[in-house]
Amino acid sequence: MSTELWYTERYEEHGAALSLKIREVLHREQSPHQTIEIFETERFGTLMTLDGLVMVTDRDNFLYHEMMSHPALFTHPAPKRVLIIGGGDCGTLREVLRHREVEEVVQVELDERVTRVAERFFPALCEKNGDARARFHFADGITWVKEAEAGRYDVIIVDSTDPVGPAAGLFAMDFYAACHHALADRGVLVAQSESPLLHAELIRQCQQRMTEAGFDAVNSVYFPQFCYPSGWWSGTLGRKGLAMEAFRAADAQAFTGTQYYHAGMHHAAQVAPAFLLP
Amino acid sequence: MSTELWYTERYEEHGAALSLKIREVLHREQSPHQTIEIFETERFGTLMTLDGLVMVTDRDNFLYHEMMSHPALFTHPAPKRVLIIGGGDCGTLREVLRHREVEEVVQVELDERVTRVAERFFPALCEKNGDARARFHFADGITWVKEAEAGRYDVIIVDSTDPVGPAAGLFAMDFYAACHHALADRGVLVAQSESPLLHAELIRQCQQRMTEAGFDAVNSVYFPQFCYPSGWWSGTLGRKGLAMEAFRAADAQAFTGTQYYHAGMHHAAQVAPAFLLP
Numbered sequence: 001m002s003t004e005l006w007y008t009e010r011y012e013e014h015g016a017a018l019s020l021k022i023r024e025v026l027h028r029e030q031s032p033h034q035t036i037e038i039f040e041t042e043r044f045g046t047l048m049t050l051d052g053l054v055m056v057t058d059r060d061n062f063l064y065h066e067m068m069s070h071p072a073l074f075t076h077p078a079p080k081r082v083l084i085i086g087g088g089d090c091g092t093l094r095e096v097l098r099h100r101e102v103e104e105v106v107q108v109e110l111d112e113r114v115t116r117v118a119e120r121f122f123p124a125l126c127e128k129n130g131d132a133r134a135r136f137h138f139a140d141g142i143t144w145v146k147e148a149e150a151g152r153y154d155v156i157i158v159d160s161t162d163p164v165g166p167a168a169g170l171f172a173m174d175f176y177a178a179c180h181h182a183l184a185d186r187g188v189l190v191a192q193s194e195s196p197l198l199h200a201e202l203i204r205q206c207q208q209r210m211t212e213a214g215f216d217a218v219n220s221v222y223f224p225q226f227c228y229p230s231g232w233w234s235g236t237l238g239r240k241g242l243a244m245e246a247f248r249a250a251d252a253q254a255f256t257g258t259q260y261y262h263a264g265m266h267h268a269a270q271v272a273p274a275f276l277l278p
Numbered sequence: 279m280s281t282e283l284w285y286t287e288r289y290e291e292h293g294a295a296l297s298l299k300i301r302e303v304l305h306r307e308q309s310p311h312q313t314i315e316i317f318e319t320e321r322f323g324t325l326m327t328l329d330g331l332v333m334v335t336d337r338d339n340f341l342y343h344e345m346m347s348h349p350a351l352f353t354h355p356a357p358k359r360v361l362i363i364g365g366g367d368c369g370t371l372r373e374v375l376r377h378r379e380v381e382e383v384v385q386v387e388l389d390e391r392v393t394r395v396a397e398r399f400f401p402a403l404c405e406k407n408g409d410a411r412a413r414f415h416f417a418d419g420i421t422w423v424k425e426a427e428a429g430r431y432d433v434i435i436v437d438s439t440d441p442v443g444p445a446a447g448l449f450a451m452d453f454y455a456a457c458h459h460a461l462a463d464r465g466v467l468v469a470q471s472e473s474p475l476l477h478a479e480l481i482r483q484c485q486q487r488m489t490e491a492g493f494d495a496v497n498s499v500y501f502p503q504f505c506y507p508s509g510w511w512s513g514t515l516g517r518k519g520l521a522m523e524a525f526r527a528a529d530a531q532a533f534t535g536t537q538y539y540h541a542g543m544h545h546a547a548q549v550a551p552a553f554l555l556p
Contacts, residue, residue, distance in 0.1 A: 006295070015320030016504075017284070021293035042293030060475060197338060197504055224502055224510035226294075226475055231509015232502035260551045268549035274540045
């Protein structure tokens with residue numbers, strides 16, 4: 001019997017843990033911001049962790065990346081200028097760049113090393129990094145949004161880590177207010193908002209804070225995501241000058257190549273579980 | 279630092295594992311069919327495992343039990359006679375008995391000990407076991423369905439374990455054909471059909487076999503379920519003499535007390551991910 005190697009992420013406060021069987025440790029480095037590790041798993045392809053927390057695996061990242069981008073982009077009537085806060089693995093960026101009407105994507109990731117490591121170990125996620133519409137900045141996302149001119153973006157995607165450490169400010173009311181200011185009229189904000197099962201109160205807070213920050217129609221999208229705590233995840237959407245139902249249905253129907261999202265999923269994914277109904 | 283106790287279920291063929299932190303082992307027995315264990319977890323309440331596989335926890339069983347019952351029951355125009363195959367923990371039975379139009383529920387579980395242990399350790403799930411409409415049989419479900427008279431039931435719910443061992447026959451075409459025969463016209467079958475992420479091919483097979491068995495409109499419901507492999511689960515629905523859209527919307531809207539399912543979720547949960555679209 002040979003030695004077995006397992007990566008385990010403990011969800012300490014929830015008394016649970018997820019483990020993935022590992023073939024090999026491919027890379028490990030201490031960036032100025034965090035420990036970045038890359039593993040070759042047995043069945044989930046390549047895995048990236050930051051400070052010991054799963055960020056992305058080859059096998060199931062499509063769920064998160066599609067659901068953090070397409071619902072917001074098909075809610076907007078004509079998304080041309082997109083801002084991504086975080087998103088260092090570039091999977092969300094790739095999905096955004098699949099929209100032909102998008103003319104410019106500004107990605108503001110705190111840790112340049114995450115993107116450089118992703119370029120090496122997740123070439124599929126980074127396959128559009130050379131697209132002329134993509135602009136990379138390695139800087140603090142909160143400052144970036146606060147300093148943005150009014151109405152600069154059509155869509156803002158907050159593809160952040162959990163609300164601890166530097167990412168905590170990304171869940172605050174004044175950050176959402178800054179996003180509202182940086183969005184043009186008919187703008188859409190989407191922010192990752194953790195697990196419905198484990199963090200229902202945080203989802204309610206996100207919705208409440210976006211509403212207080214001036215967004216007109218706020219709700220969440222819900223989707224499965226095995227490698228994040230509880231296997232069930234959410235993004236919370238704020239619409240500026242758009243109705244809750246706003247949706248470019250015909251464009252979504254013509255959109256192909258996704259694995260999870262499709263036109264029929266657009267509204268279905270926005271149906272809250274009974275325990276999160278307003 | 280005190281000793282930590284963790285229960286771990288390995289999803290061997292998927293190179294993954296789920297662990298729950300345990301306070302105490304409450305019960306362990308070898309029934310004629312399997313090893314039944316009961317644990318008090320740190321954050322998920324009471325946990326039951328069968329042969330080392332998670333069956334139910336207090337905290338997240340509502341997802342599975344609601345989604346294995348209410349979509350099928352609100353698809354049927356007037357469900358009076360319901361058959362549950364398996365379902366020994368009685369959580370599905372409880373949900374079915376919340377429907378006032380139901381006059382009789384026959385539950386056929388192979389292992390009486392599962393139900394007796396559930397009565398002791400999951401009193402909430404078993405709170406309706408004394409309902410005069412409930413009838414318990416501890417017998418083989420496949421034989422039960424094959425020997426049922428034609429048109430005997432309005433709804434059949436297959437609340438089974440994984441398709442290995444005695445439960446393998448519950449995923450076979452001739453079992454679905456026997457269910458079709460045992461259902462009255464305008465009857466509904468729902469069978470648990472594993473994880474969309476890990477067992478997409480099995481879901482396709484279930485759908486295909488139900489269609490070959492004579493069901494008129496076949497699709498699946500998808501829902502989160504942390505404690506089952508991948509945190510994402512499905513049930514597959516076959517309708518006999520009913521359209522895909524059949525739904526008692528007004529009755530579902532008047533139905534209260536659920537934590538996940540509600541009228542707005544009925545069709546939303548039936549939207550397949552892009553990779554499982556027909």
